[in-house]
Amino acid sequence: MTTSTSLVYLIALPLLGATVLLLAGRRSDKWGHLLATAMSASSFAVGLYQLSLMLDRPTEERAVSQKLFSWINVGTFNVDAGLLLDQLSICFVLLITGVGTLIHIYSISYMSHDPNRRRFFAYLNLFIAAMLLLVLGDSYLNLYVGWEGVGLASYLLIGFWNQKPAYATASKKAFVMNRVGDMGLSFAIMISFAALGTVTFDGVEEASHTASKAALTAIGIMLLVAAAGKSAQFPLQAWLGDAMAGPTPVSALIHAATMVTAGVYLIVRSNFIFDAAPTAQLLVVIVGAITLMFGALVGTAKDDIKKALAASTMSQIGYMILGAGLGPAGYAFAIMHLLTHGFFKAGMFLGAGSVMHGMNDQVDMRRYGALRKFMPITFITFGLGYLAIIGVPPFAGFYSKDLIIETAFNAGGLKGIILGSTTLIGAAITAFYMTRVMVLTFTSKERWEDNQHPHESPVLMWLPMAILAIGSVTSGILFTRGDALANWLNPVFGEHGEGHAQEHLFEPIVVSAMALTAVAIGVAIALAKYQFSKVDAVAPQNVSIFTRVARKDLMQDSFNEAVFMRPGQALTGLLVKADESVVDGAVRGVGRTALGTGAVLRQTQTGFARSYAALILIGAIALIAGIWVVTQ
Amino acid sequence: MNPYNYLYLSALLFTIGAIGVVVRRNAIVVFMCIELMLNAANLTLVTFSRINGTLDGQVVAFFTMVVAACEVVVGLAIIVAIYRSRRSASVDDASLLKR
Numbered sequence: 001m002t003t004s005t006s007l008v009y010l011i012a013l014p015l016l017g018a019t020v021l022l023l024a025g026r027r028s029d030k031w032g033h034l035l036a037t038a039m040s041a042s043s044f045a046v047g048l049y050q051l052s053l054m055l056d057r058p059t060e061e062r063a064v065s066q067k068l069f070s071w072i073n074v075g076t077f078n079v080d081a082g083l084l085l086d087q088l089s090i091c092f093v094l095l096i097t098g099v100g101t102l103i104h105i106y107s108i109s110y111m112s113h114d115p116n117r118r119r120f121f122a123y124l125n126l127f128i129a130a131m132l133l134l135v136l137g138d139s140y141l142n143l144y145v146g147w148e149g150v151g152l153a154s155y156l157l158i159g160f161w162n163q164k165p166a167y168a169t170a171s172k173k174a175f176v177m178n179r180v181g182d183m184g185l186s187f188a189i190m191i192s193f194a195a196l197g198t199v200t201f202d203g204v205e206e207a208s209h210t211a212s213k214a215a216l217t218a219i220g221i222m223l224l225v226a227a228a229g230k231s232a233q234f235p236l237q238a239w240l241g242d243a244m245a246g247p248t249p250v251s252a253l254i255h256a257a258t259m260v261t262a263g264v265y266l267i268v269r270s271n272f273i274f275d276a277a278p279t280a281q282l283l284v285v286i287v288g289a290i291t292l293m294f295g296a297l298v299g300t301a302k303d304d305i306k307k308a309l310a311a312s313t314m315s316q317i318g319y320m321i322l323g324a325g326l327g328p329a330g331y332a333f334a335i336m337h338l339l340t341h342g343f344f345k346a347g348m349f350l351g352a353g354s355v356m357h358g359m360n361d362q363v364d365m366r367r368y369g370a371l372r373k374f375m376p377i378t379f380i381t382f383g384l385g386y387l388a389i390i391g392v393p394p395f396a397g398f399y400s401k402d403l404i405i406e407t408a409f410n411a412g413g414l415k416g417i418i419l420g421s422t423t424l425i426g427a428a429i430t431a432f433y434m435t436r437v438m439v440l441t442f443t444s445k446e447r448w449e450d451n452q453h454p455h456e457s458p459v460l461m462w463l464p465m466a467i468l469a470i471g472s473v474t475s476g477i478l479f480t481r482g483d484a485l486a487n488w489l490n491p492v493f494g495e496h497g498e499g500h501a502q503e504h505l506f507e508p509i510v511v512s513a514m515a516l517t518a519v520a521i522g523v524a525i526a527l528a529k530y531q532f533s534k535v536d537a538v539a540p541q542n543v544s545i546f547t548r549v550a551r552k553d554l555m556q557d558s559f560n561e562a563v564f565m566r567p568g569q570a571l572t573g574l575l576v577k578a579d580e581s582v583v584d585g586a587v588r589g590v591g592r593t594a595l596g597t598g599a600v601l602r603q604t605q606t607g608f609a610r611s612y613a614a615l616i617l618i619g620a621i622a623l624i625a626g627i628w629v630v631t632q
Numbered sequence: 633m634n635p636y637n638y639l640y641l642s643a644l645l646f647t648i649g650a651i652g653v654v655v656r657r658n659a660i661v662v663f664m665c666i667e668l669m670l671n672a673a674n675l676t677l678v679t680f681s682r683i684n685g686t687l688d689g690q691v692v693a694f695f696t697m698v699v700a701a702c703e704v705v706v707g708l709a710i711i712v713a714i715y716r717s718r719r720s721a722s723v724d725d726a727s728l729l730k731r
Contacts, residue, residue: 607727610662614654 002057006046007066007083007136010093013043015129021122032118033111036125037104043128044097051090059491062087065138072141079199084138088492091335091485092135092258092265095342099257100128102464106350107249109460110357120160120247127153131258135265139200140189143266147185147230150259151178157254158246170242177239181229185266188222191215205272213277220273220280224287227263231317234290238556240314241298244306248353251306256313257346261338264317267324268331271493275327284325285411289422292318294554296429300436301550303539304363305352308437309345312389315426316341322419323404326411331493332486333403339485340396340475344388347468351382354457354465355441359448365440366537367449372442374454377462379442381469386438388472390431390519393512396476401427403480406511420511424518431522439530447537638679646672659711659721663704670700 017039021032028035054062063086072079085093104124111117130149137143155178159171192199195215196207208216227233232240243255254260267274267284274281295315302308316337323334356363358375372379388395391402405427409420448454456462479485506514539551549555604615645668652665674693681689715721 609723609726610654610657617650617654 002061002064004050004053004064004066004085007050007064007085008068009046010043010050010097010136011083011129011132013039013046014125014132018122018125018129021118021125026118029118033104033108033121036121037101037108039125040097040101040104040128043132044094044101047090047093047097050085051094054085054087054090062491076197077193079139079141081142082138082200083136083142084201085136086492087488088265088268088335089135091339091489093132095339096128096131096135096258099342099346099468100124100131100253102467103249103253103346103350106252106353106461106464107247109458110249110353111247114247116160120157123153123156123160124249124253127157127254127259131262134262138202140185140192140204141199143269144185144189147226147262148182150254150262151175151182151230154178154243154254154259157250158243160247160250161245164245167245170239170245174239174243177236178229181226181236181263184222184225184229188219188226191219191222195219201269204270208272208276211276216273216277217279220270220277221283223266223270223273224280224284227266227284227321228287229263230266231260231263231321232291232314233263233287233317233321234294237291237294237314238553238560241302241307241310241553244304244310248306248349248356251310252346252349252353255310256349257342260313260317261320261342264320264324264334264338267321268335271328271331274325281325281327285322285415285419286325288318288320288322288325289419290318291315292322292426293422293429294318296426296433297550298553299433300429301547302433303366305355305365305368305437305441306349306363308365308433309349309352312430312434313341313345315430316345316389319401319404319423319426322423323407326404326407326419328493329410330404330407332489333400333407335489336479336485337397337400337404339479340388340400340472343468343471343475344385344396347465347472348382348385348389350461350465350468351378351385354378354461355382355454357457357461358454359452362449362452365437366535366539367447368441369444369448369535370442370446371454375442375456377456378465381462381465382442383438384469385472386434388476390434390523391427391515392519393516394473394477396472396474396479399476399480402508402512402515405515406506406508409506409511420506424514427515428518428522431519432526435523435526436530439526440535444531444535447535635679635683638675642672642675642679645669645675657722657724659714659723659726662723663707663711667700667704670696 014036017036021028021036024032050064054064063084065085066083068081068083070078071081104121107117107120107124111120114120127150130146130153132146134143134146134150137146155171155175158174159168162168162171189199192204195218196204196211198204198207225236229236240255240260244251246255274284292315295311295313295318299308299311299315302311320334320337320341323330323337354375355368355371355378358371358378359368362368384395388397391398393399401423405420405423408423409416411419552558649665649667649669649672652668653662656662656665674696677689677693677696679689681687681693711721714726718725
């Protein structure tokens, strides 16, 4: 494999930015945001340079690696801190640094009134560095370092305004739920080392040809747990909605475009494991299908614009996970949806931030309405993202989602029909709730509070939105023209990456027609319900049980509370009691015994010399008597 | 003369000394009783030395006498000091360490 010495700059530049900003402290308040943006942009430039180098090389030599240093060297276990840039990583590198730079620019304006803006940018740079390490690591252990790094950055940024206790709790919730997933990843690494003897991607791929199916299935399931935690997939999805407590650019970058897609990256990167472990692969599909419906249903009931978008993110990542679980046929489409989703969802989150900026940080969509007239640029960019996500041709989401729906139908047999119908219904619900967001925010009647004066955001904010909107419009066409992205990614998926032409259940054109029909139905219902009938400014309370359940995130928190939190608390209480009575009891018992014995024996210490003498005498006599008895 | 009679005598002297230590209060008398016990032991050592026909016991008796002499010097000094400060030579009065 070609080696390179410049990969490390991708990570080092933003890491340097974060270090300088965190160490320099308040001294860097004036120029901190500029430095951070420059670091992110230069990392993007290095990424583009790497892409140009990659394009110059023939297909089979495109992947490059760089060994940084020998990290762990114990007996037969050797791990190098090494970087690997191949066709899959470069997609992520450009997405992370590109969208990341745009969001840095946006944040300069969005956070301009925040006294801690410098710290915010330091965390953003830290996130970029950690996320790049995640996608560039050449072994599961290196990936794990980045994986924890993005978790930390996510925690710090969700709780950025931790003076509000609810926000601090949200960041803690995200961190704790992510730990469950991280545990899965660490188990996967341990099993991989125990069963295969290596943790590098190359090594595991080679070993996966001969390894036992049980070990591969175990690794696959643990990787799925990890992916579910990081990507907010069922059953570890509960943290994403609360993560919206963070500043909106964070939601756009971390909780929509990049970090939450790390699970998809992990599964696609581990394609060799899942291809050899059908059970694990089936579980991936099931998790994806459940989550895409789950997120879509939650999205229909949310009045908080960011939480509605978060539910949508969850649902869209469900599509990606489902695509990745469909095996070689779906990997490229999962990545394609990930990239297009990175554009349109980041753009929509920035749009939501722009709306909040103009509406005094109001997030309740029932308090919006008719903002089209006041925020034309936000309306247009958000609208383009909207058209992309619901899948209207020729916008990006149409291509990527359509391909996943088509692949799902072609999965074969009953499985194909179930998965295909799920994705199709999901598309209809997506169209419904996104239209709802669009209508409630931009087109329906004004429902503001009296003191609100909506206005368009400054250029530093709408420019990134505009660029992302261009991406939402064009990326789908670019990726699918001559199967460009699929052909580009194919070498990553090894020899089994192509030639999987199964019998088609439906022709592509039929699938597209069905998907568009589903979308049209969803849009029509939403229009009838919100555009052409009166919407209450306060959420009505006398609603059906279904709406109430959906508003409560399908009872996810109640479920976690009843099944995990309360038994966990009971167990902890029990252990505390056991500790107090048994362990502490033993320790205290020793002390009490010594004290009691001392109190009894102290009685003999009278202070009278004659009684001591008498005791000595008695003792001596007893001793002699004892010796006499024994020796007789 | 039967050397065992010396042993009986020394046992008697030792017992008188021991009882004296336990029952008497006057420090001087207690002290004398201790000397009596020491000398009873010395008598035993010398007797056994005669019985066995070796000099070991007599040598040890000399050591005992040296130690006893030192002890008398120190002990009497303590008793005199206590008597001066407390106007009493009763061993029962000197129980201050208890508190």
